[in-house]
Amino acid sequence: MATLARTQPPWKMPESSTPARLKIWNSLTRTKNDFVPIDEKEVKWYSCGPTVYDDAHxxxxxxYVTIDILRRIMIGYFNYKLKFxxxxxxxxxxxxxxxxxxHLLTQFKENNPRITDKVVGTTIKAFDAYVxxxxxxxxxxxxPDSFNKESTEIYANVINGKSLDGTTPPGDKEAKLKMHLKTAGTAATALLSPxxxxxxxxxEFYAGAEDVLLPYLDxxxxxxIDANDHTIFTKLTQKYEARFNEDMRNLNVLDxxxxxxxxxxxxxxxxxxxKIVDNRYAYKTSDGSIYFDIETFEETPGNHYARLEPWNRNDKDLLADGEGALAKKTTEKHSDADFALWKSSKPGEPSWKSPWGPGxxxxxxxxxxxxxDVLGGQIDIHSGGIDLCFPHHDNELAQSEAYWSNKEGGHQWIxxxxxxGHLSISGSKMSKSLKNFTTIREAxxxxxxxxxxxxxxxLLGGWHDGVEITDDLRKAGSSFESYVTNFFLKVRDLEIHPNTNSSGSxxxxxxxxxxxxxxxxxxxxxxxxxxxxxxxAISGLITDYNSAAKSGxxxxxxxxxxxxxxKIVRIFGLDGSSDPDNGSIGWSGIEIPKEAKEFVYAVSRERDEVRKHAIAGNLSEELLTSIISKDKPARQQNTVGAPYAEVLCTFQENLKGLTEKxxxxxxxxxxxxxxxxxxxxxLGIYLEDRDNAPAMVRPVDAELRAVREQKEANERQKREAKERREREEAEKKARLAAQAKxxxxxxxxxxxxxxxxEDGMPTKDAKGEDVPKSKTKRMRKEWEKQRKLHEEYLKGVSSA
Structure with a gap:
C-alpha cells in the first residue's frame, strides 16, 4: 500500500511563451502558480455546487459569493472568456x-392528526433512541421530565461555552453536543406540554418532536418505502434547488x-x-458495488492518491464521511481507504440500472x-469549499485520472x-449538520x-483564508461601504453643482x-x-481625493x-448587474427617485437661498418672492411624484405665511x-448641509438612520436623566416636608x-439600661437638626 512517505513528483504546470498576467494560489501545489490557460480562447472552470436538501446558509x-468574486475578476478585469x-x-x-x-413523517402526521397516547408513546421511544x-x-x-436537570448538570461545560472536559477550547464536537441538547430539550418540552x-x-407538538421522530421513524x-418512486426524493431536491437559485440571485451571484x-x-x-473498471483501477464486490483500487492506481507511474491533502489519507473519520451515512460495511474492500464509485442500492434507496445491478x-x-462530459479530459480550474479537499476532491482527482489515463503514466485532469476558506461563528464552521447556521434568506x-x-x-478577507465575523469586521465593512457611498455622492453632486471656480492646481x-x-x-x-x-487601494485613493483642496x-x-x-466595485459585484464598462458613476443607493428630482432639487435650492439670507439678516419680502417664483410645480402630478411636489408647495406656502407675519x-x-x-x-431623502456650498441631496440610508437613532438615543438619555433628577429632587423635598412636621x-x-x-431625648434603652454618652451625643445633633427644621415649618404655617 502506498504511503504518505512516497515521493511525489512536482505537479506539471502549464507553460507559456509570454509572461502570465495572473498568479493563483493552487491547492495542488500549495503555492502560487502562473495562470496559463489550456486555451486562451476559453478558460474551463468546474465548481462544486450545492447538495439540495435544506436552505443555504x-x-x-x-x-459561492467568493467564487463569484474570482469569476467576475477573471472576466471583468483580466478579460478571460470563461465556461463556468x-x-x-x-x-x-x-x-x-x-x-x-x-416522507415518513408526513405519512405519520396524516395517520395521526391528533396527539394520542400512541403518538406520545412513539415520541417517547424516539426521544429515548435519540438521547x-x-x-x-x-x-x-x-x-423527559428529568432531561433539563440532568443534562444541565452533566453537560454544564458545553452549555457554558466550554469544551466537554472544560480544559480545552470548544470545537465541532461541542457544537454537535449543543445541537443534540437543543433537539432533545425541545422534544422533552413538547412531551411535557399539558x-x-x-x-x-x-x-406545536410535531414542531418540537420532529427532529427526534425523523431518525426514529426512518x-x-x-x-x-417504494424507492422506485423517485418523487419521494425529487420533491425535496427540486424545492431546495429553486430556493438555492433564488438565494444566489439575491446575493448577486452570476448564474x-x-x-x-x-x-x-x-x-x-x-x-x-x-471505463475505470476496464482500466483495472476499480473492482466489484459481491453486492454489486464498485470500489476504487487505490493501491493499483498508485502502482502506475505518475499516479498518486491524496494530492491535495496527503496528510489526511488515513483519517478514518474523513474517510467515513466521504462514504456517506448510508455506507454499507463490507470486508471485501481491498483497503479501508478504497472508496465507492457505485453503490448497490439497499431497500429504501433509489436506484438506477447498471451492469452490476441496481445501484x-x-x-x-x-x-x-x-x-x-462538459469540459473534457483536462480542465483549467476546479473550485469549492476548503472542506472538500479531502476526500472529495482528492477522490475526484484519482478516479478522473484513472478514467483518462493509460498504463504508460498518469494524466493531469485539473x-x-x-x-x-470557511466562515466561522465562535470558532466553529457553519454547517447544516451542526445546525449552527443562519440561512441566507433569514439574514x-x-x-x-x-x-x-x-x-x-x-472582499476584505483572503479568499482561501477562514473568515470569522466579528463586530470589528462588521464595522470595517460598514465603514468601507459608507466611505465609498459618500465619495460617490460628492462626485455626483458636482454634476448638479459644478466646481466652476477651480484653478486645477x-x-x-x-x-x-x-x-x-x-x-x-x-x-x-x-x-x-x-x-x-x-x-x-480604493479606500486610499478616496482618502487622497478627500484630502485634496476642491478649489484646486x-x-x-x-x-x-x-x-x-x-468600474472596479462593479467588477467585484458590488452593484447588482450594472455594467462595469458603461462609464457611469456610483452604485445603487445613491440616487433619489427620478420622480422626486424636479421637486426636491427645486426645494433644496430655495432652502439654500432662504438659509443664506436669513443667516445674513437680509431676507426681504421682495427677495423671498424672487426665490419662490423660480419654481412653480404643476398642480397635476402622477401618484409617485405627488408627495415630492406637495413638499415643494407646502414649503413655499409656509415661507409666504412667515413673510406675511x-x-x-x-x-x-x-x-x-x-x-x-x-x-x-x-420621504427617504436628506439634505446634507455643507459650509460654503449648496446642501447635498441624498437618500436616507442605514448610516444616516444609525446616526439619527444614536442622536435621538442620546437626547432621550439626557431627557430621562433630567426627569430623574427633577423627580428625585421633588421626592427629596417631599420627604423633608414630611420630616419637618x-x-x-x-x-x-x-x-x-x-x-x-422632657425634650424627648432617650435616657434608657429597651432593656432599661442607661444610653451611652457617645450615642447621646450623636442623637443630640440629630435632635438639634430636627428642631431647626420643625421651627422653619411652624413659621411657614403661622405666616400662611
Missing amino acids: LGHARN VQNVTDVDDKIILRGRQQ KKNLPLLSPDLK SKSTAVDTA SLYGSG PDVVTRVTEYGDQIVTFVK RPGWHIECSAMAS NYFLHM LSRGDWTARSLRIIF DDEKLKKQFETAKERLHNALTDSFDTPTAMR LSDEVSFDIARWVT KAPAKDFLALCDRLRDLDLWD ISPKDIFRTAEFSAWD
Whole structure:
C-alpha cells in the first residue's frame, strides 16, 4: 500500500511563451502558480455546487459569493472568456435520508392528526433512541421530565461555552453536543406540554418532536418505502434547488453557464465507472458495488492518491464521511481507504440500472463524470469549499485520472484547484449538520446583511483564508461601504453643482496618486486575487481625493477617478448587474427617485437661498418672492411624484405665511430645519448641509438612520436623566416636608428606648439600661437638626 512517505513528483504546470498576467494560489501545489490557460480562447472552470436538501446558509454564501468574486475578476478585469460549469447534487446519502425521513413523517402526521397516547408513546421511544445515540453521558433510562436537570448538570461545560472536559477550547464536537441538547430539550418540552388537544397544540407538538421522530421513524420504516418512486426524493431536491437559485440571485451571484444534475447523468456515470473498471483501477464486490483500487492506481507511474491533502489519507473519520451515512460495511474492500464509485442500492434507496445491478452513484464520481462530459479530459480550474479537499476532491482527482489515463503514466485532469476558506461563528464552521447556521434568506429578510455588505466582508478577507465575523469586521465593512457611498455622492453632486471656480492646481498631484492606486490594485489582483489589498487601494485613493483642496481640483479629474472606482466595485459585484464598462458613476443607493428630482432639487435650492439670507439678516419680502417664483410645480402630478411636489408647495406656502407675519429669521431657519429633518426625511431623502456650498441631496440610508437613532438615543438619555433628577429632587423635598412636621420631642420615641427626658431625648434603652454618652451625643445633633427644621415649618404655617 502506498504511503504518505512516497515521493511525489512536482505537479506539471502549464507553460507559456509570454509572461502570465495572473498568479493563483493552487491547492495542488500549495503555492502560487502562473495562470496559463489550456486555451486562451476559453478558460474551463468546474465548481462544486450545492447538495439540495435544506436552505443555504451564510457558510454557503461565503463559498459561492467568493467564487463569484474570482469569476467576475477573471472576466471583468483580466478579460478571460470563461465556461463556468456548476453541478447540483440531487441524490446522495444526505438527500436519501432527508427525503425518506420527511416522507415518513408526513405519512405519520396524516395517520395521526391528533396527539394520542400512541403518538406520545412513539415520541417517547424516539426521544429515548435519540438521547442514547447522541448524548451518551445521560442516564440510559432518562425520562423527559428529568432531561433539563440532568443534562444541565452533566453537560454544564458545553452549555457554558466550554469544551466537554472544560480544559480545552470548544470545537465541532461541542457544537454537535449543543445541537443534540437543543433537539432533545425541545422534544422533552413538547412531551411535557399539558395540552395536546387542539389543532394548534398538535402543530406545536410535531414542531418540537420532529427532529427526534425523523431518525426514529426512518429506523422503523425507511427500508420499506417504494424507492422506485423517485418523487419521494425529487420533491425535496427540486424545492431546495429553486430556493438555492433564488438565494444566489439575491446575493448577486452570476448564474453558471452550464448546470449539471446527478439525476440527469445516470447513464454517463455508469459509463464513466465502467471505463475505470476496464482500466483495472476499480473492482466489484459481491453486492454489486464498485470500489476504487487505490493501491493499483498508485502502482502506475505518475499516479498518486491524496494530492491535495496527503496528510489526511488515513483519517478514518474523513474517510467515513466521504462514504456517506448510508455506507454499507463490507470486508471485501481491498483497503479501508478504497472508496465507492457505485453503490448497490439497499431497500429504501433509489436506484438506477447498471451492469452490476441496481445501484446509485458514489458521492465523488458525480463531479468527475459531469465535469468530464462538459469540459473534457483536462480542465483549467476546479473550485469549492476548503472542506472538500479531502476526500472529495482528492477522490475526484484519482478516479478522473484513472478514467483518462493509460498504463504508460498518469494524466493531469485539473491544473488549478481553488478552495474557499470557511466562515466561522465562535470558532466553529457553519454547517447544516451542526445546525449552527443562519440561512441566507433569514439574514437578508431580517436586514442583518445586504448582498453588498456581505460581499464587502468577503472582499476584505483572503479568499482561501477562514473568515470569522466579528463586530470589528462588521464595522470595517460598514465603514468601507459608507466611505465609498459618500465619495460617490460628492462626485455626483458636482454634476448638479459644478466646481466652476477651480484653478486645477491640485490636478497633477491627484493624477499621480490615481496612477499609484491603479498600479497597487492591479498588482493585488494579479497576486492571486488579493482583494483585501485591492480594497485598501480604493479606500486610499478616496482618502487622497478627500484630502485634496476642491478649489484646486477640476471636475473632470474627479469624474475620472469616480468612473474608475465605479468600474472596479462593479467588477467585484458590488452593484447588482450594472455594467462595469458603461462609464457611469456610483452604485445603487445613491440616487433619489427620478420622480422626486424636479421637486426636491427645486426645494433644496430655495432652502439654500432662504438659509443664506436669513443667516445674513437680509431676507426681504421682495427677495423671498424672487426665490419662490423660480419654481412653480404643476398642480397635476402622477401618484409617485405627488408627495415630492406637495413638499415643494407646502414649503413655499409656509415661507409666504412667515413673510406675511414678518416672522424673525429664526422662524425661517426653523422651517428650513423642518424641511430637512421631517418633511423630506419621511420621504427617504436628506439634505446634507455643507459650509460654503449648496446642501447635498441624498437618500436616507442605514448610516444616516444609525446616526439619527444614536442622536435621538442620546437626547432621550439626557431627557430621562433630567426627569430623574427633577423627580428625585421633588421626592427629596417631599420627604423633608414630611420630616419637618415632626416635633424633635417625638423623633426618638421608638421601641429602641424605654425612657426619655422632657425634650424627648432617650435616657434608657429597651432593656432599661442607661444610653451611652457617645450615642447621646450623636442623637443630640440629630435632635438639634430636627428642631431647626420643625421651627422653619411652624413659621411657614403661622405666616400662611
